[in-house]
Amino acid sequence: MVEAATATANPFAAGADAMMREWQTMLRKTLALPKVVEAAQRVRVGTTPTRIVYSEDKLRLLQYRTEDEQTVRTPLVVVFALINRPYILDLKPDRSVVRQFLRAGFDVYNVDWGIPTSGDRFLSIEDYVERYLDHVVDEVRRRCDVDSINVLGYCMGGSLSAMYTALHPEKVRNLMMLAAPVDWSDRESLLSVWTDPKYFDVDKMIDVFGNAPAEWLQSSFALLKPVQNLIGKYVNFYEKMDDEKFLEDFFAMETWLNDNIPVAGETFRQFVKDLFQKNLLMKGEMEIGGRRVDLKRITCPILNLMASNDHLVPCGQSAAFNDAVGSSDRRAITLPAGHIGMAVGSKAHRDLWPAVCEWLKERSEGKGRRGKDETSKRRKAK
């Protein structure tokens, strides 16, 4: 006690103590270096076993295999963005949205759009929505012998899901939007500022590159939060590099973040011009395959999940969706998390996803019994 009191009273002794502590920390971190290398080599992502149940061009529809009992008849199709890979929703066993749904008794499918090459530069939103997504939905309906399915759209995948549901309302039983933009009228997001036609000529870019290059997309996303992404992240890494659990999470996340893929040129052009610049979807003026996409045609139950600290898709870009649809059963949940935190954050997995599973279960058809509407529809069809 006497020594401690002396140490705090004497500024030089305190300085020496702090230096000693720092020295010990550095030594501990240096000793942890082999563990860092080992953790980097050991990293595994997308851990739930899958099988391919449908493929078309580069698209693959994955069905998750589980030993959990399937108690829900209505299957769930996860529609991910065209940027990055879809395994973020099944990153690690303890941070897997997919496993949450499997445990709740759902049959879960994930759409892996594949990696576009130069031959795919002309793929448009129409191809993704009216061809690929429609074929996937039909395949799942056929496999599960149901008329309509549940859809969970994440980010850009949510926008595509909303378009699809508006065009085929009869095929979607419940729609969940996860950090999905639909309204680009505000300028809160830096992406909206950068894609202003005054500064960004998307036509020129796609004409020259063909597809939107993955490296360019990745550096743009990193620049959205430069201090956190280019400095803070590595400082944090240095501080926690002797914690094995942290290393495991860090490398899993880095693997996904660096696994960017290009976006098909025509789709990127349409997204920037029709959505970011003209906000046609929200205005009800967007056309896909000659048909107007009217969000009011969406009448199924809606669950809109938003992240209050989302720098990529601010809440303002998602919140308007609930007022734009024609559904009477609609709910919005905002979690204090970031864009990715909604999928992998411990808080989201503890508080959000069990509630989401419950919400969906209440609105889905149970195994072994058919809903009244479904039975009557089938009778009519027969």
Added chain:
Amino acid sequence: MSTDAFTRFWTDAMGRMASAGVMPTAAAPPPNLMEQMRDAFFEGMTKHAEEYLRSEQFLTGMKQTMDHALAARQQINDFLTKNLQAFQMPSASDVGEVVRVVRNMEDRLERQLDGMSKRIERLEGKKAKGERRNGEMEKGGKAKTLKR
């Protein structure tokens, strides 16, 4: 960043760091004083970086850089296309053209298939109607025969 903007950022960041340093009132400084100062500095940097990334200065610079990068890339594309053509080899633009032709062909085929399926549906409808009418006529005939 202009001198003014940099001075503003520096003054703000240093102010934040200083207040992070003088906040604790205990006899001894907290052990994470440096961390607090660093966090305050990062906070300041984040705020100013966000402002800068939205500024006219950055956006104009971004546009110029993009324009130059695209022009350079276009030159490389043109150069490669010319040389590949000289060697009678397909270039990226040739592949693009082929893809475009295939897509147009696919569209035409899809339109024709749609037209054909509509025609088949119409014919099937007519056939079903005819069959129903025949059935009704047969029923009517039988009924008449029975009556007789």
